[in-house]
Amino acid sequence: MKRHLALILLAGVLLLPPASLPAGEMRGHGMMKAAVPAADYPPMPGPGKKVPIGEGAYLIFGFDKPLKMGTVIMSVEVFTADGKKDTSVEVKVDADMPSMRGAHGTGDRPLQVSKRGDYVLPVHIMMPGDWELKLTVLKAGKVMFRGRFNFNV
C-alpha cells in the first residue's frame, strides 16, 4: 500500500509541467497546436446527382465510362442558383488511393473547360482498389466548395 502511494506521488511529480520552462518555449508549444488542420472534404452525392456548392449553386459530376482500370474522363458541370451553366469558377481534382496515400496522389489538378462548358479532366485508374477523388471549386481564387467521391475498382 505504501509502495503504491509512492508510485502515485512519483507519477504526479512527473506529470507536473516543469516550472522552469521559459515562457517563450510555452508560447512555441501553443503555436504548434494552432497549426492549420488538413482541409475537410465531405462526401458528395454520386455521379449524375446535384451537389450543392453554396448560395443555391450546384454541380453535377460524372464520367465518360464505367469506373474501371484505365483512363476515364471526369466531367463537372457547374450551375448557378438559377440553373445556368457557370464556367467562371475554377475546378480542381486530386485523385488518390486512401489505403496507399501519396503512392498515386496526383495533387490538385485543374479541370479544363470544354466547348460544351463542362469542366473535364482525364483520371488514370492504374490499379484495382479503393480510390478517392477530392474536388475543390474556387471562385475568384477563394474556395467555395470541397467534396470527395470514393469508389472501388
Ligand SMILES: [Cu+2]
Ligand atoms: Cu495503389
